[in-house]
Amino acid sequence: MPELPEVETVRCGLEQAWVGHRITEVYLRREGLRFPFPSGMTAHLKGATVTSVRRRAKYLLIDLDSGMVFLSHLGMSGRYTLITPDEVPKYLATEVSSNVSTFGELTGFGGRHDHMEFRFGNGSVAVYTDPRRFGIADVFPRAEEPIQTLLEHLGPEPLEQWTALDAANRAKGKRSPIKTTLLDQRFVVGVGNIYACEALHRSGISPTRPTNKLVRKDGKPTKALVELVAQVKEVLKAAIAVGGSTLNDFAAVDGTLGYFGHHFQVYDREDGPCLKEGCNGTIERIVQSNRSTFLCPRCQK
Ligand SMILES: [Zn+2]
Numbered sequence: 147m148p149e150l151p152e153v154e155t156v157r158c159g160l161e162q163a164w165v166g167h168r169i170t171e172v173y174l175r176r177e178g179l180r181f182p183f184p185s186g187m188t189a190h191l192k193g194a195t196v197t198s199v200r201r202r203a204k205y206l207l208i209d210l211d212s213g214m215v216f217l218s219h220l221g222m223s224g225r226y227t228l229i230t231p232d233e234v235p236k237y238l239a240t241e242v243s244s245n246v247s248t249f250g251e252l253t254g255f256g257g258r259h260d261h262m263e264f265r266f267g268n269g270s271v272a273v274y275t276d277p278r279r280f281g282i283a284d285v286f287p288r289a290e291e292p293i294q295t296l297l298e299h300l301g302p303e304p305l306e307q308w309t310a311l312d313a314a315n316r317a318k319g320k321r322s323p324i325k326t327t328l329l330d331q332r333f334v335v336g337v338g339n340i341y342a343c344e345a346l347h348r349s350g351i352s353p354t355r356p357t358n359k360l361v362r363k364d365g366k367p368t369k370a371l372v373e374l375v376a377q378v379k380e381v382l383k384a385a386i387a388v389g390g391s392t393l394n395d396f397a398a399v400d401g402t403l404g405y406f407g408h409h410f411q412v413y414d415r416e417d418g419p420c421l422k423e424g425c426n427g428t429i430e431r432i433v434q435s436n437r438s439t440f441l442c443p444r445c446q447k
Pocket residue numbers: 420421422425426427428442443444445446
């Protein structure tokens with residue numbers, strides 16, 4: 147499942163490929179993904195030029211010169227394949243399994259899980275593939291972005307305005323375990339299971355610690371919370387840096403954006419030795435809110 151750093155990497159890739167280019171054709175191969183596609187989506191996208199590609203939490207927001215915004219969320223398994231003009235003939239020749247879209251247009255890209263296809267004025271093609279179909283596609287006027295149901299209740303962006311004081315304000319009175327709170331999009335957006343585990347390990351905080359224990363009596367953040375906020379930012383920045391460096395490789399290999407491997411300190415390392423210097427602990431796995439949490443009980447208190 148792509149987390150914030152992966153989505154940010156996809157954003158960079160789409161920005162490089164799409165900004166300044168006009169969408170000439172849109173093919174939808176089904177009626178929707180997690181939700182039905184909004185009516186008229188194709189008409190709103192066709193003929194518009196992409197002016198910028200933004201990200202809010204894990205939502206990609208593609209601005210169009212028509213004043214509309216195309217929203218794309220990758221869900222559990224969504225990804226974009228960007229095909230350069232000179233690669234298009236190769237795809238046309240090899241990847242045809244069903245070359246008729248839901249609405250009857252003849253197209254050349256027809257993998258079973260290729261649900262959306264975009265053609266651009268420069269001859270490039272982008273294909274959205276999503277085997278599990280938990281992704282979201284929507285379109286709305288930019289002026290209505292603040293009242294979009296999907297976006298309006300989102301908490302702060304971890305790499306922008308988020309501070310330890312803001313975290314303390316939101317943590318007050320919360321008895322839920324800090325790991326669960328980190329995954330709550332109203333507390334901070336875009337921190338998924340992997341990076342929550344990693345940031346807690348780096349900060350030496352047990353994932354089971356009640357959230358309100360990280361706030362002082364006077365309402366200020368404890369030292370531990372200050373450290374946690376800093377480490378969330380660090381793990382996300384480091385992962386984005388890795389993503390940025392893989393971007394060229396991905397474009398060179400098969401043009402697929404969306405996933406890349408990372409080396410984790412604690413995530414998915416059950417029974418492995420703790421990698422923190424001087425700690426001889428062993429990584430354990432527990433289950434919190436139906437999600438696996440990995441921790442070192444020796445150095446996380
Ligand atoms: Zn340890």
